[in-house]
Amino acid sequence: MNQEKKSKRSFQSRQPAAAHRQEEAPVPSDKAGFDVRATASKILAAAVDRKIPLDGMLDLVHGNAAYKQLSDADRALARAILNSALRHLPRLEAAIGSMLDSPLPEGARALHHVLIVAAAQILHLDVPAHAVVDIAVEQAHRDPRNRRFAKLVNAVLRRLVRERQDVLDRTATVSPVPDWFMSRLSSAYGKNEAQRIAEAQLIPPAIDITVKSDPDSWAEKFGGRVLPTGSIRLPVFQGSVVSLPGYQEGEWWVQDVAASIPAKLFGDIKGWRIADLCAAPGGKTAQLAAAGATVIAVEQSANRLVRLKENLARLALDAELVQGDLFEFRPEELLDGVLLDAPCSSTGTTRRHPDVLWTKGPEDIAKLAALQAKMLRHAVTLVRPGGLIVFSNCSLDPLEGEDLVADLLRDDPSLERVPVDPAQWPGLEEAISPVGEFRTTPAMLPATDGFTGGMDGFFASVLRRR
């Protein structure tokens, strides 16, 4: 395992992100400015009021029609607005609420979303505030339901611009996550840690990459920081990762440091036959193949399997691809290992998917936990005696992690847990639980030397079939 190192910077970087520092955003042309904000308001409404996940709406093929018509730069601004609005939603609502004499009337949801979109930009994005106010006022004017509120929109937003820092300070005590989530976090992690996790979720994530080899020299090249797993955290830079050295050549892929842990838990897998049962888009398949295993990548979604195939082709890595339901997958011979990186509530990834907390709820967690338990029970039947099963997901909820594995171990005496040894993971000791399971949270990996801290919330447990 690599020790943390820092090396020379070649990219433009900035100080570690603070929860209320302004984020940079592309500035749209005047003409497009209105369309971007109107589209963002509608997508926000769909996410918050109708619980439609952002990923689908922002898909360039099947997504929101108005969003698809925007230029690349305007889509980037719409995404920045939506991410900020969803990340800071309770505090933005408190900020707006504090400027109103009485709450907005029932049925003024469209107006609410216009105000949130504007407030997110004024408080958190680096865009000209006067344009934001003007466009929000125009949005109110153009909607017959909201026309009578245009003056109010103008007054509230102008005051928000004037009192920006004051408002940020005043609302900093408002819980940044919905009550249901805070109460689950508190019962799992205790009140203080829950608060730290919730605050950490406000900080946009850094980009981490997994390299095929020689992390130190790639870190040197990028001015990056080598993390305890051997992943490299990139400094903040403008532009797209695909234009960075080594991308086209397939030398590395984007993968959060926490997501790189489960595949590493198998240890030395040269010559092993391993199935990756929920494989796409393939970050972990690539790790297993790069480590010398013969990999069978099983994936239900045909579209996602295409992405996996493209990713492996770019990386010049090989795996047998199986499109279908993992419950129907049964190899001819029992396998040396199975990785089950199961579909989950994704509450550990809210730094990059801030809609999750507003589109999902406790009932989804319970449903997904039940599905995962069923998947894991199937996964363990595919492994030879002595073989390993790594179970992982990106949820912060014990129902989808610790509790689920404990239940399985209680019911199935043919399985034992293989505890992860903290001595093997210098720098990540705090992420290993007393029983030897990985439990990472966004509050881990402190920011250092100008690099953003944090990592996705992940759970990973290693089981052996006796």
Ligand SMILES: C[S@@+](CC[C@H](N)C(=O)[O-])C[C@H]1O[C@@H](n2cnc3c(N)ncnc32)[C@H](O)[C@@H]1O
């Ligand atoms: C969390 S993602 C996996 C991420 C992946 N392991 C990686 O590292 O890139 C879960 C995947 O499981 C797939 N999936 C869900 N249910 C499945 C099933 N019954 N059989 C096979 N794949 C399934 C989903 O389509 C999704 O691609």
